[in-house]
Amino acid sequence: GAVVSQHPSWVICKSGTSVKIECRSLDFQATTMFWYRQFPKQSLMLMATSNEGSKATYEQGVEKDKFLINHASLTLSTLTVTSAHPEDSSFYICSARGAGANVLTFGAGSRLTVL
């Protein structure tokens, strides 16, 4: 079945630094990838939609310059949290959909802790 890999699974960084999270589709080509964030005991909140070869589409209220998304190939999308602050600490989850597919496959998530 379709597999999506996220790396790193957890990261701790100092306030003011930037952190990059990778999302890879291992056995299929993902024309579209989605990035979500999830706070404890809450649901997943869609941050942005990433399309290969074009700019990401951000949801209302999500800062484009804060959360940089790059989808340079059909198997890789990256989320960079720039100048991270403690309030950016969260669980970030990516998902991918292959061409013509109706099912989203999710990565295992990346837990970011900003000190």
Added chain:
Amino acid sequence: LAKTTQPISMDSYEGQEVNITCSHNNIATNDYITWYQQFPSQGPRFIIQGYKTKVTNEVASLFIPADRKSSTLSLPRVSLSDTAVYYCLVGDSSGGYNKLIFGAGTRLAVHP
């Protein structure tokens, strides 16, 4: 935006059948209904997907009435390991990207 409404929480006991109903009054003609399961600190895991009537796989059944304004996930003979949050989603094609918006989900607790 297609929106879903589910019970916030449910309790059950091992061996019982659990039915979780989701309402999606504004579902679009082309939308599929998909259910995911999520354990703490993990990404959601696909359970089942359907468009209409009934769908069954090795872990669950999905019942969808003719008007498609609701759906029911049925988990037969639950075990402790089925304790998780269950999300019902319908495809959202606003903006042409067919993104999925998560509702609050149903927190299922299975007791011994």
